Amino acid sequence: MAQRRRRTDALKAAAGVVAAAVLATACSGGSGDGAGNGGATPPGTLVAYTGQAGDYQANFNPYSPSMIEGPGTIFEPLFYFNQARETEPVPRLGTGFSWNDEGTELSVTVRDDVSWTDGEPFSADDVKFTFDLLLEEPALNTTGFTGETEVVSDTELVIRFDEPSFMEGPQLLGRIWIVPEHLWSRIEDPANDTVREPVGTGPFMLDDFKAQAFTLTANPGYHGGKPELEKIRFVALSGNQAGADALSAGTVDWQTGPVPDIHNVGQNYPGYQGIIVPLYQIALLTCSDAGLGCTGPQIDPAVRRAVYYAMDRTQLNTLAFEGTASEISPGFALLERDEALLSPGLENTVAPMEPDPGRVARLLEGAGWAKGGDGIYAKDGERLSMSVSVVSGWTDYITAVNTLGQQLKAMGIEITAQQSSWNEWSDARARGDYQLLIDSLYQGPAPDPYYLYSYFFASENTAEVGSSANPNFARFTDDEVDAALDALKRIDPQDTAARQEQFGIIQRAAEQDMPYIPVLTSGTSSQYNAAKFTGWPTEDDLYAFPAVWSRPDHSQILLHLAPAGR
Structure with missing residues (x-):
């Protein structure tokens, strides 16, 4: 089946949900700011760990699936939209925008006091060039943008749509x-x-790059004023235990991932605070479409649904996620936020927290699978055995996969963890070179389930195995889902009833086909050095989603931070 193109919206693939880890030795070889760790760096330098497992490969292209940094920090959007809370957009390169009544013309005003970091002036022409580039280069156009952009003046432009x-x-x-x-x-x-050698308008610029760490420095000519945070040093390290050790030693200032006794960060790591925000949805991604080149037992929807019903999610939450995760809907709407948009046609509004052995057996045997002498199902000479790709050092996910392996084996399904570096894992995810893969489905720029569906379920955003999909990594295609996404784009967001009908089509397809097997809703856990820097988000002031790897949210936080005492 050839890759199909259609109008939809999708988000540039993020780095994925990661578990934090640090090795102090990996912070050496810096750029003149000490050893590269929180305890040895100057007060204005923040050490961040994004979950990078293995050496960095220099890539600052903000549109690349394997970029290591850039969106928000070096390259800016027009506005910042907070995915964690319903708030007004924050101006970045833009100063204002408005729609016409029909929703076919978007007028935008941009700043007149901005320069690129090489000294060249920024104008509305750069915005038009960027939007036109998306049309000329389909690989960059992961939002499915089809508008026509007209520059009205140096600070004004209009984007026109056919619908x-x-x-x-x-x-x-x-x-x-x-x-x-x-x-x-x-x-x-x-x-x-x-x-x-990236040139942007953002609050930070690339200062130094090495395979184990790279540094951004504050842009002295930033249009919002030079940030109080002088430098950010991103370190590439090894595993979650080292991350906890680094917090104890004060050698990292911000990471997102699990640490022991995660609910008591302030007591266990003096000077640090923790915050847990439920937002991303953990899933087993499956290379699901044989027509696009996927192979393995997971191409059978009955197998995918059997894995879904074989999980003991209560045990997974306890053993792998320290009780920070929560229930998940197989329709991939956030349960609290999107309750009004959940389809009554779903078999399970909420994924079962306990396993259902009888349902697993009926699904598999009804699809022609039979248990072999070793207790594992088989069909046409193929054992029901699958590998699960996971990043080395992501110990919460590794624990989850190992725990799942024990749970599923009791049901006649065999899975084994296949660990690799983040670079290898990310490449395999894009190319479809996997059977199962543990990751998270992320939300969009606004708190609305439409965006997740348009990213991960739209046919446009996938590709044949061997070619890069972004971000419909499961190779899911469905004409009715595509039509529902097109309809949602045209419906007034205030018309909940009309939207719910289209959401129902997508949610029922997600549950029945299950290209992304729901695990749990992640409680994204971040730890930060509150003694060294002030201005961090809190539960009462969640001005940005506080995950260090979430772009451009992290840049909004970096703009708020200041060394303590200033």
């Missing part, structure tokens, strides 16, 4: 990274160029 496109606003304004026309117009292959 109502209200839902496109938050993505176009908040998740498109504006690039400099005077440099990017000379890039021959913008989808694959690694942009090793």
Whole structure:
């Protein structure tokens, strides 16, 4: 089956949910700011760990699935939309925007006091160039943008659409990274160029790069004023235990991932605070479509549904996630936020927390699988045995996969963890070179389930195995789902009843086909050095989603931080 193109919205794939880890020795070889760790760096330098397992490979192309940094910090959107709370968009390169009544014209005003970090002036022409580049380079156009952009003046432009496109606003304004026309117009292959010397308008610039760590420095000419945070040092390290050790030693200032006794960070790590925010949804991604080149037992929907019913999610939450995770819907709507949009046609509004051995047996035997002498199901000479790709050092996910392995074996299903570096894992995820893979489905720029569906379930955003999918990594295709996504784009967001009908189509397809097997809703856990820096988000002031790997949320937080005492 060839890759199909259609109008939809999708988000540039993020790095995925990660578990934090640090090795102090990995912080050596820095850029003149000490040993590269929180205890030895100057007060204005923040050491961050994003979960990078293994050496960094320099890639600052904000549109690349394997980029290591750039969105928000180096390359800016027009506005910042808070995915964690319902708040007004925060101006970045833009100052204002408005729709016409029909939702077919979006007028945008941009700043007149911005320069690129090489000194060239920024203008509305750069915005038009970026939007036009998406049309010219389909590999970059992961939002499915089809509008026509007209520059009205140096600070004004209008984007016109052939049909109502209200839902496109938050993505176009908040998740498109504006690039400099005077440099990017000379890039021959913008989808694959690694942009090793990035020039942006953002609050930070690349200062130094080494395989084990790289440093961003504050942009002295930033239009919002030079950030009080002088430098950010991103370290590439090894495993979660080392992350906990680094917190104890004060050698890392911000990480997102599990640590022992995660609910008592302030007591266990003096000077640090922790915050847990439920937002991302953990799933077993499956290479699901044989027509696109997927192979293995997981291409059978009965197998995928059997895995779903074989899970003991209560045990998984306890053993792998320290009780920080919560229930998940097989329709992938957030249970509290999106309750009004859950389809009554779902068999399970909430995924069962306990396993159902009888249901597992009926599903598999009804699909022609039979237990062999070793207790594992088989069909046509193929054992029901699958590998699960997981990043080395992500101990919470590794524990989850190992626990699942024990749970599923009792049901006649065999899975084994296949660990690799983040770079290898990310590449395999994009190319479909996996059977099962543990990751999270992320939300969009605004608190609305439409965006997750348009990212992970739209046919446009997938590809044949061997080609890069972004971010419909499961190779899911369904004409009715595509039609529902198209309809949702045209419906007024206030018309809940009309939207719910289309959401129901998508949710029922997600539950029946199960290309993404729901595990739990992740309680994203971050720890930060409150003694060294002030301005962190709190539960009472959640001005940005506080995960260090979430872009551009992390840049909004970095702009709020200041060394303690200033």
